[in-house]
Amino acid sequence: MIKRFQECDVGDPQGMPGISASMKELLAALDEGAVPNVADYSLDDLAGYLTSLVVGQRASLGRTMPGSWAVSPDDGGLDTEARVAFIFTPTYIATATLARCLCDYPLTALAIPGYREALQTGMLFCAARNLQGHGYDDIQGAIDALGILSMGKVPWLLERQPDFCPELKASIDDAARYMARCLHDATATGAWGEDYIDGFTSVVESLRVRNGLEYSR
Numbered sequence: 001m002i003k004r005f006q007e008c009d010v011g012d013p014q015g016m017p018g019i020s021a022s023m024k025e026l027l028a029a030l031d032e033g034a035v036p037n038v039a040d041y042s043l044d045d046l047a048g049y050l051t052s053l054v055v056g057q058r059a060s061l062g063r064t065m066p067g068s069w070a071v072s073p074d075d076g077g078l079d080t081e082a083r084v085a086f087i088f089t090p091t092y093i094a095t096a097t098l099a100r101c102l103c104d105y106p107l108t109a110l111a112i113p114g115y116r117e118a119l120q121t122g123m124l125f126c127a128a129r130n131l132q133g134h135g136y137d138d139i140q141g142a143i144d145a146l147g148i149l150s151m152g153k154v155p156w157l158l159e160r161q162p163d164f165c166p167e168l169k170a171s172i173d174d175a176a177r178y179m180a181r182c183l184h185d186a187t188a189t190g191a192w193g194e195d196y197i198d199g200f201t202s203v204v205e206s207l208r209v210r211n212g213l214e215y216s217r
Helices: 013-032 043-056 080-104 106-110 115-129 135-151 154-160 166-185 197-211
Strands: none
Touching: 013 080, 013 135, 043 080, 043 106, 043 115, 080 106, 080 115, 080 135, 080 154, 106 115, 115 135, 115 166, 135 154, 135 166, 135 197, 154 166, 154 197, 166 197
């Protein structure tokens, strides 16, 4: 399981999905309470990973604004689909991880210099696309993004401190209300007949269970 964040080497583009997947694996383990533990992923290991996220937050990648946890070396040649996969998705995951650890292990998190600033900057970056995916996958992208942020209890944090990142709070609220409204009106279907009922239901339930938030139409 990942213990240090770093972007992919220039000569290893195939490594980018693996880094993002490992980051998500750790977030899921945090959500399940499987880490930290006394066997193979200690609280010190977690602190080391969190520190690497704070230190490794990316500067501008050309046309990409600062504040991401892009796993790509730069943004040259990336189409919209690749930007979502290798810039925005790992940023959602890293932001969710920082938020979840602030909730669950505040003494460990706040002992890391620059932690709150990195989290706030990451949240602002997350809001840049209004949580949407690319092209025809914009709705599925929103399902994935909001599911990740919910796992990290980002909505819970922003409900209690809305001024920390009002831009991301607005994006979360808009997306969650849209999903709840579609479920209520039985219109959770895409333009090409895609069925989003399960995805919307999963996100709305996650927001309720993990974050204590109820969204209505």
